[in-house]
Amino acid sequence: MILILDFGSQYTQLIAKRIRGFNIYCEIHAHQQANKIAYDNKWKGIILSGGPSSVYDDDNIKIEKDILQLGIPVLGICYGMQMMAKMLKGTVVVGDRFEYGQAQIFIEAESLLFKGLARENSVWMSHSDHVTALPPEFKILARNKAQEISAFFDEAKKLYAIQFHPEVSHTIGGDLILQNFCKNICASKESWTMHNFYQQKIDQIRETYKSGSVLAAVSGGVDSLVAAKLATDALGDRVKIVFVDNGLLRENEKNEVVAAYQKHLSIKPIVIDAADYFLQELRGITDPEIKRKKIGHAFIRTFEQDSALKNENFDYLLQGTLYPDIIESVSERGASVTIKTHHNVGGLPDKMSLKLFEPLRLLFKDEVRALGLEMGLPKELLYRHPFPGPGLAVRILGEVTTQSLETLRKCDKILIDELFAHNFYHQIWQAFAVLLPVRTVGIKGDRRSYAQVVALRCVESKDAMTADWVKMPYELLGKISSRIVNEVKEINRVVYDVTSKPPATIEWE
Numbered sequence: 001m002i003l004i005l006d007f008g009s010q011y012t013q014l015i016a017k018r019i020r021g022f023n024i025y026c027e028i029h030a031h032q033q034a035n036k037i038a039y040d041n042k043w044k045g046i047i048l049s050g051g052p053s054s055v056y057d058d059d060n061i062k063i064e065k066d067i068l069q070l071g072i073p074v075l076g077i078c079y080g081m082q083m084m085a086k087m088l089k090g091t092v093v094v095g096d097r098f099e100y101g102q103a104q105i106f107i108e109a110e111s112l113l114f115k116g117l118a119r120e121n122s123v124w125m126s127h128s129d130h131v132t133a134l135p136p137e138f139k140i141l142a143r144n145k146a147q148e149i150s151a152f153f154d155e156a157k158k159l160y161a162i163q164f165h166p167e168v169s170h171t172i173g174g175d176l177i178l179q180n181f182c183k184n185i186c187a188s189k190e191s192w193t194m195h196n197f198y199q200q201k202i203d204q205i206r207e208t209y210k211s212g213s214v215l216a217a218v219s220g221g222v223d224s225l226v227a228a229k230l231a232t233d234a235l236g237d238r239v240k241i242v243f244v245d246n247g248l249l250r251e252n253e254k255n256e257v258v259a260a261y262q263k264h265l266s267i268k269p270i271v272i273d274a275a276d277y278f279l280q281e282l283r284g285i286t287d288p289e290i291k292r293k294k295i296g297h298a299f300i301r302t303f304e305q306d307s308a309l310k311n312e313n314f315d316y317l318l319q320g321t322l323y324p325d326i327i328e329s330v331s332e333r334g335a336s337v338t339i340k341t342h343h344n345v346g347g348l349p350d351k352m353s354l355k356l357f358e359p360l361r362l363l364f365k366d367e368v369r370a371l372g373l374e375m376g377l378p379k380e381l382l383y384r385h386p387f388p389g390p391g392l393a394v395r396i397l398g399e400v401t402t403q404s405l406e407t408l409r410k411c412d413k414i415l416i417d418e419l420f421a422h423n424f425y426h427q428i429w430q431a432f433a434v435l436l437p438v439r440t441v442g443i444k445g446d447r448r449s450y451a452q453v454v455a456l457r458c459v460e461s462k463d464a465m466t467a468d469w470v471k472m473p474y475e476l477l478g479k480i481s482s483r484i485v486n487e488v489k490e491i492n493r494v495v496y497d498v499t500s501k502p503p504a505t506i507e508w509e
Ligand code: XMP
Pocket: 340, 341, 342, 343, 344, 386, 387, 388, 389, 390, 430, 464, 501, 504, 505, 506, 507, 508, 509
C-alpha cells in the first residue's frame, strides 16, 4: 500500500486515481493524521502531496522528520518537495513570481525515479516558493529552463522530491514517474483488482459484522445499489433493503427502483412512503445547507421511527458513501474547506442510534461501477447518471413545494428522454434540469406569460471532482427547449448552464 499524505492540493485525488490505475492500492490521509499513521508498517511508500501553503506560513502543518527516516521510500510533490527540503535542512525561498502551467525540465542524473524518461521533459508546474539549496548529501535530479532545482534525490535513502505534478495529464511521462516510484522503488505489488477487492471486502465485512442487522437504505442510484449487493453477498438476509419515497424523486422512479431490485437482487425492498413528512420538513426552507441537513435528519428519523421499521431493531445503516463525498464534505483532506454537505455524510444528526456501515468509502465512482460489474450487476443500472441523496430538493432553488416538484419532474423527463432518443445519455456524466426561483415575461399563444425559468445542466466528468459543461448539438438543445416550453405550462424560458466545476459545482445547491 502507498500512503498519500494530503496537504490540501486540488490534485491529491488524481495521485490516488493514477496509482490505483496501476492496480496498486493507496490511501489518502490528511496531513494531520501523519504522525499517527505513517509509522504503521503496512506502507510500502509515502507520497507527500502538493498544497496551497508556504512552508513558512503554516504552523498547522507539522510532520515529524522521523517519517523521512523510516527507510520507506518517500516522494515529495511540489509543496511536499519544499517541505522535505526544509525538514532536511535545505533552503526554500518564498517566490515573488508564479511558475504555472507547462514547463520544461532537464534531467541531470541517473535515477530509478526518472528511468525511461528523455533528458528533456514537458511537465506541469504550479508553485511560487522554490528550493534554492539542497539538503546535505542530496543530489540535483533535474532543473528547469531558469536553472532552478526541479527535482532532487538521495537514492540510497530512497527519498525523492519533484517540484512539478506527475499526476496531472499535462506532465508527459507523469505515469511513468509514478509507476517507477510505486513499482521499482517501493516494490508495491499490482494486486489491487476489483476481483481481489470483492473477495477481501466480503471476508472483512463478515469478520467485522459478526452479528446485528443492517438497514440498507437505497436510492436507486449506483452507489447504494452496489453497496446493497456487496452487503447482501456478505451477510445474506441480515440485510434489509429499504427504499424511502421522500417525494423528491424523479418521474416513476419508485416503481423502476423496486422492479430493478426484484429483478437483479431478487429482493423486494421495503418501501416507505414519507413524502408528506419530507415536504412538511422542507416547508419555508430556502437555504441550501439547511435543506440538506433537514433532509439528512428526516431520513434518519424515518429509519428510526417509521412503524414499518421500528420493530426490526436495526444495528447498522448501510450507506453508499464514496471517497470524494467524504473528502468534499467533512474536509478529511488537510487544508480543504467544506464545499457542501452531502446528505449521506455531513447531513446526518450527531446522535443516532444506528451505526454507519459504509463499505465503499474508499472507492472512486469508476471503481464502484467496476465492482458492480464484478458482482454481475447490469450495465444499464451501473451507468445511470448519479442522482443526489437530497433528490430534486437541491434542484429547486428556493422553497420546495408539490407544485415545483411536479414542474421539475416534467422538465427533467423531457431532457432525459431526448438524450436517450439521440444516443447522448451514455456519452455524458450527468444531465438534469434545475427550477429557478425567478419568473420572466414571455408570449404563449398570443398572450403575455409571466412564468418560471428552467436551467439545463449537462456535464462531462470522470469522478465529479471536476467537470465541464457538455457542448450539446444546438438542434438537440433546441428540441428539448421547445418541448419544455410547449409541454410544461409553468415554464416559458429555458437556459443552458455553461459553467465548469470549479468554479461552479455540478448541482446548483
Ligand atoms: P457537486 O454538486 O458537489 O456534485 O459538484 C458532485 C456529484 O455528487 C452528486 N451529489 C450528491 N450525491 N448526496 C449524494 O449522494 C448528495 O448530497 C449530493 N450532492 C451532490 C452530484 O449529483 C454530482 O454527481
